[in-house]
Amino acid sequence: MNSDASALMLEYAKNPPNKGTLPNPTFSYHENNRSCGDSMMVHIVVGDGRVTEYAFEGDTAIVTTAAAAIFGEAIIGVTLDEILGYTYESVREMIGGDISPKRQMAACLALLATRNGIHEYRKDGKRDDFSDVIE
């Protein structure tokens, strides 16, 4: 990761602007990343098929926290269908740099939680795992 991206990650990890809860989320979803010990809940408000509000909470490490915060800002205004097409590459672009292979799952935890939250909200019977978001 380049130094600008690292600085951005550290800043978001220290002060994640969207960490917390929402009073009336359209859906919430809990996801684990056992290989890194992270556990996270995302809360999302949907309006007109797009994400209008986002928050996350949980016991998360630096990379997970920063990526979840940056991801949450990036998906405001994005349609649920678009988010279902997001992968690690999308998160990498949002962050502005590569994440080491061992931390890619951590960086994608909020994305995975959001995708599975959308599936549950839509009751489409699908359940994504890391094989769906990381090549």
Added chain:
Amino acid sequence: MTSIRSDFPIFESHPDLVYLDSASTAQKPAAVIDAVAEYLEQGYANIHRGSYELSELSESLYKESKVAVARLIGAASHYEINYSNNATGAFNLLAASMARSGWLKSGDRVLLSIVEHHANIVPWMMLRESLGIEVEFVALNSDYELDMADFALKLTPNTKVVSFTGCSNVTGVGIDFTQVNIAIDSHWKTEWGKTPFRIMDASQLVPHGPVDVVANGLDFAVFTGHKMWADTGIGILWGKKELLKAMVPSIGGGGAINFVHTDGFEVSGLPYRFEPGTPNLTGAVSLLTAIEYFESIGGYPAITKIEQELVERALEAFAKRTEAVTLIGPTTAILPSGAVRAGVFAFTVEGKHITDVADALAAENVCVRAGHHCAEPFHIQQQISGTVRMSISMYTTQDDLEKFFEVLDDIIHL
């Protein structure tokens, strides 16, 4: 040819060795031996939860090995590759997981061919005992290929699985899934519901000829590392990703879970779903290196050329000894169907016990195997108690075959 053989240190350690037991297990190239030693000396650590560099290196090699396996068999993704301890372990995992998923119930039918290895028989028979499924065997035709008329007869509406070998470890001939798929398309009625799962035992095919899991229309495939020049203790279960995600694992624990609470647990998704516990890390490194070595010498086009010349030579030699030696398998390198025969030769010698034949060959440093080769139903059907099996690999030479037939002649004339 000399260069390939010289890549295998066993032949330097034993210059007089005539190793013709490769269908049982293949010898290892120096590349594999060196890579395993280097990994254990310089790169070994556990995967999944280590933050340190060695763990990351291990994780990377483990993933790379699955990428290589996926490339070898035409799989869509490394996530479709799951490791078990061997092909038998992979079949047990698959059969029990299908049962646990409710995909097999009392009265459902599993169709096998009569020439299957026990690894592709016993796990289904265990479900016959525990669930009450049917296990039915399809006969072979006179060319040792699947009897398609018998297959059509036994393809009943309750058939949920067809599981066939891609290459028999006795006859050297496999079941052609293209023909199987055509037969299913032709005979399966819409009102019978979903067509059966298609499973290939590719253990003997992968070391000799290409496997394309997509082109063969397969749902699952099983094979093992040690027959394709890697170490023992690593078997492969390939499955379509959507099936692996839906199938409930029959084994659990370790890292293959999302959470474990005192009142329950949740199984994880891919890639950990079917691999609880610490995996065979050195086995994965050996498999990765074996595939890379295999690709470096030209892959299937190169070894097919070498092996087909050996097969033709062996068949010519067997043909000169038909009064004393009976070959259990095709006598031509190319079958009337166009199928290619692999270099696995099971035979009996008139008036000689199979163990005595194998012992006499062993006494002259010629390594073969005697028995039913874990294919007892086929031997019973052939009304023979066992066979001697001679089998080749890419490092086998014409000299090996000459020595084999020279000793065989001595045995015949004893």
